[in-house]
Amino acid sequence: MNNASEFEKAVAIVKEKAIEGQKTVNGQNNVEGPKAVPGQKAVSDQKVVHDQPVFDHQDIAFFKKTLDILKRDYGNVLGQNLKIDMQRGKPCVEQLELANEMLDWNSAPFKCEDGTESRNYGGDLCGIPECRKLFADLAGVKRDNVLISGNSSLSVMYDFIVKAMLLGVYGAEKPWLKYPGKLKFLCPSPGYDRHFKVTEVLGFDLVTVRMNPDGPDMDEVERFVNCDDSVVGIWNVPKYSNPEGITYSDNVVKRFAALKPKADGFRIFWDNSYFCHDLYEEGDVLLNLLEECKKNGNENMAYIFLSTSKITFAGSGVSVAIASESNIKHIKSQIATQTIGPDKINQLRHARYIKNAETLKKIMMSHAAIIRPKFECARAVLEEEFSENGLCQWNNPRGGYFISLNAPDGCATRAVSLAAQAGVLFTGAGSTFPYKKDPNDRNIRIAPTVPSVAEISEAIKTLSLCIKIAYLEKQSGSLVI
Ligand SMILES: Cc1ncc(COP(=O)(O)O)c(C=O)c1O
Numbered sequence: 421m422n423n424a425s426e427f428e429k430a431v432a433i434v435k436e437k438a439i440e441g442q443k444t445v446n447g448q449n450n451v452e453g454p455k456a457v458p459g460q461k462a463v464s465d466q467k468v469v470h471d472q473p474v475f476d477h478q479d480i481a482f483f484k485k486t487l488d489i490l491k492r493d494y495g496n497v498l499g500q501n502l503k504i505d506m507q508r509g510k511p512c513v514e515q516l517e518l519a520n521e522m523l524d525w526n527s528a529p530f531k532c533e534d535g536t537e538s539r540n541y542g543g544d545l546c547g548i549p550e551c552r553k554l555f556a557d558l559a560g561v562k563r564d565n566v567l568i569s570g571n572s573s574l575s576v577m578y579d580f581i582v583k584a585m586l587l588g589v590y591g592a593e594k595p596w597l598k599y600p601g602k603l604k605f606l607c608p609s610p611g612y613d614r615h616f617k618v619t620e621v622l623g624f625d626l627v628t629v630r631m632n633p634d635g636p637d638m639d640e641v642e643r644f645v646n647c648d649d650s651v652v653g654i655w656n657v658p659k660y661s662n663p664e665g666i667t668y669s670d671n672v673v674k675r676f677a678a679l680k681p682k683a684d685g686f687r688i689f690w691d692n693s694y695f696c697h698d699l700y701e702e703g704d705v706l707l708n709l710l711e712e713c714k715k716n717g718n719e720n721m722a723y724i725f726l727s728t729s730k731i732t733f734a735g736s737g738v739s740v741a742i743a744s745e746s747n748i749k750h751i752k753s754q755i756a757t758q759t760i761g762p763d764k765i766n767q768l769r770h771a772r773y774i775k776n777a778e779t780l781k782k783i784m785m786s787h788a789a790i791i792r793p794k795f796e797c798a799r800a801v802l803e804e805e806f807s808e809n810g811l812c813q814w815n816n817p818r819g820g821y822f823i824s825l826n827a828p829d830g831c832a833t834r835a836v837s838l839a840a841q842a843g844v845l846f847t848g849a850g851s852t853f854p855y856k857k858d859p860n861d862r863n864i865r866i867a868p869t870v871p872s873v874a875e876i877s878e879a880i881k882t883l884s885l886c887i888k889i890a891y892l893e894k895q896s897g898s899l900v901i
Pocket residue numbers: 509571572573574575612657662691693726727728729734739
């Protein structure tokens with residue numbers, strides 16, 4: 421892009437004026453300029469100073485001239501008729517192909533380990549024994565802690581919340597809906613938009629909790645959970661979080677396990693969807709929440725969820741709920757009126773395909789070989805575009821499905837919209853926060869798994885150009901393109 425040096429000059433002017441402005445206000449220079457730190461763990465931990473620099477006519481004229489150059493480049497991008505979708509964390513076709521052998525098992529024996537005929541009604545409502553055992557071993561829990569369900573773990577989470585609202589949870593006096601006043605659900609943010617939406621449509625007040633580099637701000641979590649009896653749940657993606665790729669530290673997990681909720685029916689929703697989704701041979705290690713809860717006499721407080729959507733087929737996987745034996749028995753009794761039985765054929769396929777931890781590791785490394793170059797390409801372009809000027813911050817995930825990018829404050833909505841007009845789609849700005857409202861309008865979620873490496877390079881260059889345009893429009897007070 422031929423705009424590079426002019427743009428760098430424009431950013432330098434903004435920074436200089438910001439420092440001058442700060443000097444005028446405080447009588448000294450105490451400004452820490454925004455820096456890009458490739459490889460950092462958490463975007464939300466970046467300290468970015470939000471100054472309102474004062475520009476003179478010459479500055480504004482230079483911004484406008486630079487903006488014209490950027491807009492010319494943007495016009496060229498429009499002419500390319502790009503069509504690149506980076507909105508959702510989906511496996512690409514090559515990843516789906518990896519599990520095709522599961523579909524070739526026409527002659528498979530249909531009997532489960534315990535003699536249950538998989539094609540018929542019947543069998544344990546919690547799932548077939550070999551599938552329960554597989555996921556119990558993978559999660560480091562007992563078979564009786566495991567309930568296997570249909571293809572969507574999100575719908576299981578939704579279902580558990582509705583059950584808690586209407587029927588109550590194990591050991592609590594009354595269903596959530598019988599509690600006085602409006603119920604609250606804590607939402608560590610940036611977080612997973614579909615989690616937030618579930619609790620929004622079910623009528624909860626969504627409370628944003630800040631994400632630190634090692635997980636949610638536990639001082640805030642403890643303050644809410646231990647002191648407010650209207651707080652009945654909290655969302656978590658504890659490993660390779662969506663979107664920041666953070667894995668919670670041991671200390672954070674231990675503090676979760678030691679919570680003393682004011683509401684007796686409080687539950688931690690621990691969506692460990694990315695439990696095995698390492699991008700590199702050596703993955704992050706997450707402490708076993710159920711085990712830690714047990715140590716604190718809190719074993720009924722945790723609902724843990726796993727999903728095979730990004731291990732086998734996103735549309736035809738199995739989902740897994742893990743909880744104390746008492747919780748599982750209680751939920752099983754509720755499920756008994758809901759279904760005659762789960763899809764046992766699919767459970768059988770999954771147990772036979774995934775087999776054990778060793779085979780799973782091989783499967784996940786095959787996925788990583790396909791998607792790791794895509795993550796690395798996206799990060800390389802971001803570094804090229806922003807490491808000098810320090811305009812954006814992004815994470816460097818070691819697993820999961822997302823890269824989280826922080827644009828300059830107030831620029832995400834405009835940049836995502838400009839990119840969409842150019843045919844490059846990102847998740848809507850704001851989506852990673854409750855009610856889709858990013859207080860800083862800066863977070864952009866990048867899902868790099870579906871497009872090819874060449875498309876990702878094009879898409880991230882386009883996004884970078886759109887961020888630069890949004891930034892200069894803001895500085896020059898011009899919003900017209
Ligand atoms: C954190 C998280 N949980 C759950 C899901 C959806 O899982 P499932 O397909 O099992 O409903 C996703 C999908 O992107 C996700 O990112």
